[in-house]
Amino acid sequence: MTYQSPISPGVSWYETTVKERPTYPPLDGSRSAEVVIIGGGFTGLSAAADSTAAGVDTVLIEAYRCGDGASGRNGGQFGTGHRAWAEELESEYGLERARALFALAEDAKRHVLEFASANGIDIEYRPGQLSVAHKKRYVDDYRAHAEIMGERFGYPHISFMDAAETAERLGSTRYFGGTRDIGTGHIHPLKLLVGLASVAARNGAAIHERTPATRIESRGGKVVVTTPTGTITANKGLIATNAHGNGLEPVSAAHIMPIRSFIGATIPLPSDSPVIPGGESVDDSRFVVRYFRKSADNRLLFGGREAYTADEPNDISTHVRRQITEIYPALHDIEITHAWGGSVGITMPRKPFVREVLPGVISIGGFSGHGVMLSNFCGALYAEALTGKSERLRLLQDLRIPPFPGGRTFRTPLLFAAMTWFSLLDRL
Secondary structure: OOOOOOOOOOOOOOHHOOOOOOOOOOOOOEEEEEEEEOOOOOOHHHHHHHHHHHOOOOOEEOOOOOOHHHHHOOOOOOOOOOOOHHHHHHHHHHHHHHHHHHHHHHHHHHHHHHHHOOOOOOOOEEEEEEEEOHHHHHHHHHHHHHHHHHOOOOOOOOOEEEEHHHHHHHHHOOOOOOEEEEEEEEEOHHHHHHHHHHHHHHHOEEEEEOOOOEEEEOOOOOOEEEEEEEEEEEEEEOOHHHHHOOOOHHHHOOOOOOOOEEEEOOOOOOOOOOOOOOEEEEEEEEEOEEEEEEEEOOOOOEEEEEOOOOHHHHHHHHHHHHHHHHHHHOOOOOOOEEEEEEEEOOOOOOOEEEEEEOOOEEEOOOOOOOHHHHHHHHHHHHHHHHHHOHHHHHHHHHHOOOOOHHHHHHHHHHHHHHHHHHHHHHHO
Protein backbone atom coordinates (compact mmCIF):
# COMPACT_ATOMS: atom_id res chain seq x y z
CA MET A 1 0.00 0.00 0.00
CA THR A 2 1.36 3.39 -0.97
CA TYR A 3 1.72 5.85 1.89
CA GLN A 4 0.64 9.47 1.37
CA SER A 5 2.55 12.03 3.39
CA PRO A 6 0.19 14.28 5.37
CA ILE A 7 2.51 17.28 4.99
CA SER A 8 3.28 17.15 1.26
CA PRO A 9 1.06 16.74 -1.82
CA GLY A 10 1.42 13.80 -4.14
CA VAL A 11 2.88 10.30 -3.90
CA SER A 12 6.49 10.37 -5.03
CA TRP A 13 8.06 7.96 -7.49
CA TYR A 14 10.53 7.21 -4.71
CA GLU A 15 7.78 5.86 -2.45
CA THR A 16 6.51 3.49 -5.11
CA THR A 17 9.99 2.06 -5.77
CA VAL A 18 11.12 1.40 -2.19
CA LYS A 19 10.52 -2.29 -1.52
CA GLU A 20 10.16 -1.95 2.24
CA ARG A 21 9.72 1.12 4.40
CA PRO A 22 9.69 0.03 8.05
CA THR A 23 7.53 1.82 10.58
CA TYR A 24 8.54 2.76 14.11
CA PRO A 25 6.16 3.00 17.09
CA PRO A 26 5.01 6.29 18.61
CA LEU A 27 6.42 7.27 21.97
CA ASP A 28 4.35 5.77 24.78
CA GLY A 29 5.13 7.45 28.08
CA SER A 30 8.05 9.47 29.37
CA ARG A 31 11.68 8.45 29.33
CA SER A 32 15.23 9.75 29.62
CA ALA A 33 18.27 9.49 27.36
CA GLU A 34 21.67 11.02 26.83
CA VAL A 35 20.58 12.70 23.59
CA VAL A 36 17.16 13.56 22.16
CA ILE A 37 16.81 14.27 18.43
CA ILE A 38 13.78 15.95 16.87
CA GLY A 39 13.38 15.12 13.18
CA GLY A 40 13.60 11.87 11.23
CA GLY A 41 15.29 13.13 8.08
CA PHE A 42 18.89 12.75 6.91
CA THR A 43 20.38 14.95 9.65
CA GLY A 44 18.54 13.41 12.57
CA LEU A 45 18.92 9.80 11.48
CA SER A 46 22.58 10.22 10.59
CA ALA A 47 23.20 11.70 14.03
CA ALA A 48 21.28 8.85 15.64
CA ALA A 49 23.13 6.17 13.69
CA ASP A 50 26.57 7.53 14.57
CA SER A 51 25.82 8.53 18.16
CA THR A 52 24.47 5.10 19.04
CA ALA A 53 27.43 3.46 17.28
CA ALA A 54 29.59 5.45 19.71
CA GLY A 55 27.61 4.11 22.67
CA VAL A 56 25.42 7.19 23.27
CA ASP A 57 21.87 6.45 24.45
CA THR A 58 19.77 8.25 21.81
CA VAL A 59 16.05 8.84 21.29
CA LEU A 60 14.73 10.25 17.99
CA ILE A 61 11.18 11.46 17.44
CA GLU A 62 9.51 12.25 14.11
CA ALA A 63 6.13 13.99 13.78
CA TYR A 64 5.02 11.88 10.81
CA ARG A 65 7.16 9.17 9.20
CA CYS A 66 10.89 9.25 8.69
CA GLY A 67 11.56 10.79 5.30
CA ASP A 68 8.24 12.60 4.90
CA GLY A 69 10.09 15.92 4.66
CA ALA A 70 12.73 17.02 2.17
CA SER A 71 15.03 14.05 2.86
CA GLY A 72 12.66 11.56 1.23
CA ARG A 73 11.21 13.76 -1.50
CA ASN A 74 14.11 15.75 -3.01
CA GLY A 75 15.82 15.80 -6.39
CA GLY A 76 18.48 13.30 -5.34
CA GLN A 77 21.42 15.39 -6.58
CA PHE A 78 24.71 15.59 -4.71
CA GLY A 79 26.37 18.61 -6.29
CA THR A 80 29.88 19.58 -5.28
CA GLY A 81 30.79 21.94 -2.47
CA HIS A 82 28.14 24.19 -0.98
CA ARG A 83 25.25 26.03 -2.61
CA ALA A 84 27.55 29.05 -2.95
CA TRP A 85 30.46 28.43 -5.32
CA ALA A 86 33.87 28.04 -3.70
CA GLU A 87 35.08 31.36 -5.12
CA GLU A 88 32.08 33.09 -3.54
CA LEU A 89 33.06 31.63 -0.18
CA GLU A 90 36.61 32.81 -0.83
CA SER A 91 35.46 36.39 -1.40
CA GLU A 92 33.54 36.32 1.88
CA TYR A 93 35.82 34.28 4.15
CA GLY A 94 39.22 34.19 2.46
CA LEU A 95 40.96 31.39 0.58
CA GLU A 96 42.08 29.30 3.56
CA ARG A 97 38.65 29.08 5.13
CA ALA A 98 36.95 28.59 1.74
CA ARG A 99 39.27 25.65 1.09
CA ALA A 100 38.41 24.19 4.50
CA LEU A 101 34.69 24.50 3.79
CA PHE A 102 35.11 22.93 0.36
CA ALA A 103 37.12 20.05 1.87
CA LEU A 104 34.30 19.54 4.36
CA ALA A 105 31.82 19.21 1.51
CA GLU A 106 34.08 16.67 -0.22
CA ASP A 107 34.19 14.73 3.06
CA ALA A 108 30.38 14.83 3.03
CA LYS A 109 30.27 13.32 -0.44
CA ARG A 110 32.60 10.48 0.55
CA HIS A 111 30.71 9.93 3.80
CA VAL A 112 27.39 9.19 2.07
CA LEU A 113 28.92 6.83 -0.48
CA GLU A 114 31.03 5.01 2.09
CA PHE A 115 28.14 4.73 4.57
CA ALA A 116 25.87 3.25 1.90
CA SER A 117 28.55 0.81 0.75
CA ALA A 118 29.51 -0.29 4.26
CA ASN A 119 25.88 -0.97 5.17
CA GLY A 120 24.77 -2.59 1.92
CA ILE A 121 22.32 0.21 0.98
CA ASP A 122 21.59 0.36 -2.75
CA ILE A 123 21.18 4.09 -3.26
CA GLU A 124 21.26 3.79 -7.08
CA TYR A 125 24.24 6.11 -7.37
CA ARG A 126 24.88 7.36 -10.91
CA PRO A 127 27.87 9.62 -11.66
CA GLY A 128 27.99 13.02 -13.30
CA GLN A 129 26.36 16.42 -13.04
CA LEU A 130 25.79 19.12 -15.66
CA SER A 131 25.39 22.70 -14.46
CA VAL A 132 24.08 24.84 -17.29
CA ALA A 133 23.62 28.54 -18.07
CA HIS A 134 20.15 29.67 -19.16
CA LYS A 135 21.53 33.10 -20.16
CA LYS A 136 24.43 33.70 -22.52
CA ARG A 137 25.97 36.33 -20.23
CA TYR A 138 26.52 33.67 -17.54
CA VAL A 139 28.72 31.45 -19.71
CA ASP A 140 31.99 33.22 -18.87
CA ASP A 141 31.27 32.68 -15.16
CA TYR A 142 30.99 28.94 -15.72
CA ARG A 143 34.23 28.88 -17.71
CA ALA A 144 36.03 30.76 -14.93
CA HIS A 145 34.50 28.51 -12.27
CA ALA A 146 35.90 25.37 -13.89
CA GLU A 147 39.37 26.91 -13.98
CA ILE A 148 39.20 28.17 -10.39
CA MET A 149 38.12 24.79 -9.04
CA GLY A 150 41.12 23.08 -10.60
CA GLU A 151 43.71 25.76 -9.89
CA ARG A 152 42.75 27.09 -6.44
CA PHE A 153 40.74 24.29 -4.88
CA GLY A 154 42.47 21.20 -6.23
CA TYR A 155 39.30 19.79 -7.78
CA PRO A 156 40.08 18.63 -11.34
CA HIS A 157 36.74 16.96 -12.05
CA ILE A 158 34.89 20.00 -13.44
CA SER A 159 35.29 20.89 -17.10
CA PHE A 160 33.76 23.71 -19.13
CA MET A 161 31.22 22.93 -21.85
CA ASP A 162 30.55 25.26 -24.76
CA ALA A 163 27.09 25.54 -26.32
CA ALA A 164 27.64 22.64 -28.72
CA GLU A 165 28.85 20.22 -26.05
CA THR A 166 26.07 21.32 -23.71
CA ALA A 167 23.45 20.63 -26.37
CA GLU A 168 24.95 17.20 -27.08
CA ARG A 169 25.15 16.13 -23.44
CA LEU A 170 21.77 17.61 -22.54
CA GLY A 171 19.83 16.66 -25.65
CA SER A 172 18.54 20.23 -25.87
CA THR A 173 19.65 23.55 -27.35
CA ARG A 174 17.91 25.56 -24.62
CA TYR A 175 21.13 26.37 -22.72
CA PHE A 176 24.24 28.32 -23.74
CA GLY A 177 27.04 26.43 -21.98
CA GLY A 178 28.01 25.21 -18.55
CA THR A 179 30.16 22.71 -16.71
CA ARG A 180 30.36 18.94 -16.39
CA ASP A 181 31.37 17.48 -13.03
CA ILE A 182 32.45 13.83 -13.07
CA GLY A 183 33.34 13.86 -9.39
CA THR A 184 29.75 13.83 -8.15
CA GLY A 185 26.42 12.27 -9.05
CA HIS A 186 22.86 11.53 -7.98
CA ILE A 187 21.00 8.94 -5.90
CA HIS A 188 17.62 7.54 -4.85
CA PRO A 189 17.20 9.59 -1.65
CA LEU A 190 14.42 7.59 -0.02
CA LYS A 191 16.41 4.36 -0.31
CA LEU A 192 19.25 6.07 1.52
CA LEU A 193 16.81 7.38 4.15
CA VAL A 194 15.24 3.97 4.77
CA GLY A 195 18.67 2.36 5.05
CA LEU A 196 19.87 5.08 7.39
CA ALA A 197 16.90 4.56 9.72
CA SER A 198 17.48 0.82 9.72
CA VAL A 199 21.14 1.27 10.67
CA ALA A 200 20.22 3.72 13.45
CA ALA A 201 17.65 1.30 14.86
CA ARG A 202 20.06 -1.63 14.57
CA ASN A 203 22.69 0.39 16.45
CA GLY A 204 20.24 0.85 19.30
CA ALA A 205 18.56 4.21 18.65
CA ALA A 206 14.99 4.46 19.90
CA ILE A 207 13.02 5.82 16.92
CA HIS A 208 9.46 7.03 17.45
CA GLU A 209 7.39 8.09 14.44
CA ARG A 210 4.09 10.00 14.66
CA THR A 211 5.47 11.71 17.74
CA PRO A 212 5.54 15.50 17.30
CA ALA A 213 7.52 17.71 19.64
CA THR A 214 5.23 20.37 21.08
CA ARG A 215 7.85 22.06 23.22
CA ILE A 216 11.59 22.05 23.88
CA GLU A 217 13.25 23.76 26.82
CA SER A 218 16.37 23.72 28.94
CA ARG A 219 15.49 23.07 32.55
CA GLY A 220 17.83 22.39 35.46
CA GLY A 221 20.76 21.58 33.20
CA LYS A 222 18.68 19.13 31.15
CA VAL A 223 16.94 19.30 27.78
CA VAL A 224 13.24 18.51 28.07
CA VAL A 225 11.12 17.73 25.00
CA THR A 226 7.37 17.54 25.42
CA THR A 227 5.18 15.42 23.12
CA PRO A 228 1.46 14.54 23.25
CA THR A 229 2.28 11.13 24.74
CA GLY A 230 5.11 11.88 27.15
CA THR A 231 8.30 13.83 27.78
CA ILE A 232 11.91 13.02 26.98
CA THR A 233 14.59 14.32 29.32
CA ALA A 234 18.16 14.29 28.01
CA ASN A 235 21.58 15.80 28.54
CA LYS A 236 21.71 17.23 25.01
CA GLY A 237 19.34 17.85 22.15
CA LEU A 238 19.39 18.23 18.37
CA ILE A 239 16.71 20.02 16.38
CA ALA A 240 16.82 18.55 12.88
CA THR A 241 13.43 19.58 11.54
CA ASN A 242 14.81 21.88 8.81
CA ALA A 243 11.81 23.30 6.91
CA HIS A 244 9.29 21.66 9.25
CA GLY A 245 10.05 23.28 12.60
CA ASN A 246 6.59 24.88 12.76
CA GLY A 247 7.79 27.50 15.23
CA LEU A 248 8.99 24.94 17.77
CA GLU A 249 12.02 27.09 18.56
CA PRO A 250 12.14 30.80 17.63
CA VAL A 251 15.84 31.19 16.72
CA SER A 252 15.68 28.38 14.15
CA ALA A 253 12.39 29.72 12.81
CA ALA A 254 13.93 33.17 12.28
CA HIS A 255 16.86 31.77 10.29
CA ILE A 256 15.36 28.85 8.33
CA MET A 257 12.52 29.53 5.92
CA PRO A 258 10.48 26.83 4.12
CA ILE A 259 9.81 27.23 0.40
CA ARG A 260 7.93 24.79 -1.79
CA SER A 261 9.56 22.55 -4.37
CA PHE A 262 7.81 20.36 -6.94
CA ILE A 263 8.87 17.31 -8.95
CA GLY A 264 7.29 15.21 -11.67
CA ALA A 265 8.30 11.78 -12.97
CA THR A 266 7.52 10.81 -16.56
CA ILE A 267 6.96 7.40 -18.05
CA PRO A 268 10.27 5.69 -18.98
CA LEU A 269 11.90 7.30 -22.00
CA PRO A 270 12.95 5.14 -24.97
CA SER A 271 16.42 3.63 -24.70
CA ASP A 272 17.55 5.75 -27.68
CA SER A 273 16.14 9.02 -26.27
CA PRO A 274 18.47 12.00 -26.80
CA VAL A 275 17.59 13.33 -23.31
CA ILE A 276 20.75 13.38 -21.14
CA PRO A 277 22.38 10.42 -22.92
CA GLY A 278 25.23 10.24 -20.39
CA GLY A 279 22.85 9.87 -17.45
CA GLU A 280 24.10 12.92 -15.51
CA SER A 281 21.93 15.04 -13.25
CA VAL A 282 21.32 18.64 -14.32
CA ASP A 283 20.84 21.96 -12.54
CA ASP A 284 20.54 25.34 -14.20
CA SER A 285 21.51 28.92 -13.45
CA ARG A 286 18.09 30.23 -12.52
CA PHE A 287 17.77 31.72 -9.05
CA VAL A 288 14.59 29.64 -8.88
CA VAL A 289 16.61 26.65 -10.02
CA ARG A 290 15.38 23.84 -12.25
CA TYR A 291 16.88 20.44 -11.63
CA PHE A 292 16.38 17.19 -13.49
CA ARG A 293 17.86 13.76 -14.15
CA LYS A 294 16.96 10.30 -15.39
CA SER A 295 16.11 7.52 -12.97
CA ALA A 296 17.51 4.01 -13.08
CA ASP A 297 14.48 2.95 -15.16
CA ASN A 298 14.96 5.88 -17.58
CA ARG A 299 12.21 8.21 -16.36
CA LEU A 300 12.81 11.94 -16.46
CA LEU A 301 12.57 13.32 -12.91
CA PHE A 302 12.08 17.08 -13.28
CA GLY A 303 11.86 19.61 -10.45
CA GLY A 304 11.48 23.33 -9.94
CA ARG A 305 10.12 25.90 -7.51
CA GLU A 306 7.87 28.21 -9.52
CA ALA A 307 4.48 26.67 -8.77
CA TYR A 308 3.93 28.45 -5.46
CA THR A 309 0.20 27.69 -5.38
CA ALA A 310 0.34 24.04 -6.48
CA ASP A 311 -1.30 21.96 -3.78
CA GLU A 312 -2.53 18.96 -5.78
CA PRO A 313 -0.68 16.46 -8.01
CA ASN A 314 -2.63 17.62 -11.08
CA ASP A 315 -1.53 21.20 -10.46
CA ILE A 316 2.07 20.05 -10.06
CA SER A 317 1.92 18.04 -13.29
CA THR A 318 0.70 21.06 -15.24
CA HIS A 319 3.51 23.29 -14.00
CA VAL A 320 6.20 20.64 -14.39
CA ARG A 321 5.12 19.68 -17.92
CA ARG A 322 5.29 23.32 -18.99
CA GLN A 323 8.87 23.57 -17.73
CA ILE A 324 9.87 20.27 -19.35
CA THR A 325 8.46 21.48 -22.67
CA GLU A 326 10.60 24.63 -22.57
CA ILE A 327 13.71 22.44 -22.58
CA TYR A 328 12.45 19.38 -24.47
CA PRO A 329 9.65 20.45 -26.86
CA ALA A 330 9.26 16.87 -28.13
CA LEU A 331 8.06 15.85 -24.65
CA HIS A 332 5.15 18.34 -24.63
CA ASP A 333 2.56 15.60 -24.19
CA ILE A 334 4.57 13.02 -22.26
CA GLU A 335 2.68 11.25 -19.50
CA ILE A 336 3.66 12.24 -15.97
CA THR A 337 3.03 9.24 -13.74
CA HIS A 338 3.97 10.80 -10.39
CA ALA A 339 3.89 14.40 -9.18
CA TRP A 340 4.79 15.51 -5.70
CA GLY A 341 5.87 18.48 -3.65
CA GLY A 342 7.61 19.33 -0.42
CA SER A 343 9.33 22.08 1.50
CA VAL A 344 12.99 23.06 1.25
CA GLY A 345 14.66 24.86 4.16
CA ILE A 346 16.64 27.89 3.03
CA THR A 347 18.69 30.57 4.77
CA MET A 348 19.33 34.16 3.69
CA PRO A 349 22.90 33.48 2.40
CA ARG A 350 22.04 29.91 1.20
CA LYS A 351 24.49 28.35 3.68
CA PRO A 352 23.69 25.81 6.43
CA PHE A 353 22.42 27.05 9.78
CA VAL A 354 24.23 25.33 12.67
CA ARG A 355 23.86 26.98 16.06
CA GLU A 356 23.29 26.36 19.74
CA VAL A 357 19.81 27.82 20.18
CA LEU A 358 19.25 26.77 23.79
CA PRO A 359 21.71 25.54 26.43
CA GLY A 360 22.64 22.05 25.31
CA VAL A 361 20.53 22.24 22.12
CA ILE A 362 22.00 22.49 18.61
CA SER A 363 19.79 23.28 15.61
CA ILE A 364 20.90 22.21 12.12
CA GLY A 365 19.14 22.98 8.83
CA GLY A 366 18.75 25.44 5.98
CA PHE A 367 20.73 23.50 3.38
CA SER A 368 19.01 25.56 0.67
CA GLY A 369 18.54 22.79 -1.88
CA HIS A 370 22.04 21.37 -1.41
CA GLY A 371 21.33 19.01 1.42
CA VAL A 372 21.47 15.42 0.17
CA MET A 373 25.09 15.01 1.17
CA LEU A 374 25.51 17.96 3.56
CA SER A 375 22.55 17.09 5.79
CA ASN A 376 23.77 13.52 6.22
CA PHE A 377 27.25 14.70 7.06
CA CYS A 378 26.05 17.37 9.48
CA GLY A 379 24.29 14.65 11.44
CA ALA A 380 27.53 12.67 11.53
CA LEU A 381 29.44 15.79 12.62
CA TYR A 382 26.95 16.36 15.44
CA ALA A 383 27.56 12.82 16.66
CA GLU A 384 31.29 13.41 16.32
CA ALA A 385 30.99 16.54 18.47
CA LEU A 386 29.24 14.51 21.18
CA THR A 387 32.51 12.59 21.61
CA GLY A 388 34.47 15.82 22.07
CA LYS A 389 35.60 16.29 18.47
CA SER A 390 33.80 19.48 17.50
CA GLU A 391 36.32 21.11 15.15
CA ARG A 392 34.60 20.18 11.90
CA LEU A 393 31.11 21.09 13.09
CA ARG A 394 32.54 24.39 14.31
CA LEU A 395 33.44 25.31 10.71
CA LEU A 396 29.71 25.46 9.99
CA GLN A 397 28.70 26.98 13.33
CA ASP A 398 30.97 29.93 12.58
CA LEU A 399 29.25 30.80 9.28
CA ARG A 400 27.50 34.16 9.27
CA ILE A 401 23.78 33.42 8.91
CA PRO A 402 21.53 36.45 9.47
CA PRO A 403 17.82 36.06 10.24
CA PHE A 404 15.20 36.75 7.62
CA PRO A 405 13.84 40.31 7.81
CA GLY A 406 10.30 41.10 8.81
CA GLY A 407 9.92 39.05 11.97
CA ARG A 408 7.34 36.27 12.27
CA THR A 409 4.56 38.46 10.84
CA PHE A 410 6.17 39.74 7.63
CA ARG A 411 9.03 37.42 6.72
CA THR A 412 6.88 34.93 4.76
CA PRO A 413 5.19 37.55 2.52
CA LEU A 414 8.53 39.30 2.07
CA LEU A 415 10.13 36.04 0.96
CA PHE A 416 7.24 35.33 -1.40
CA ALA A 417 7.67 38.77 -2.95
CA ALA A 418 11.44 38.25 -3.28
CA MET A 419 11.08 34.80 -4.87
CA THR A 420 8.47 36.12 -7.29
CA TRP A 421 10.83 38.97 -8.24
CA PHE A 422 13.79 36.66 -8.81
CA SER A 423 11.58 34.29 -10.80
CA LEU A 424 10.70 37.24 -13.06
CA LEU A 425 14.39 38.16 -13.45
CA ASP A 426 15.12 34.56 -14.46
CA ARG A 427 12.84 35.05 -17.45
CA LEU A 428 14.36 38.33 -18.60
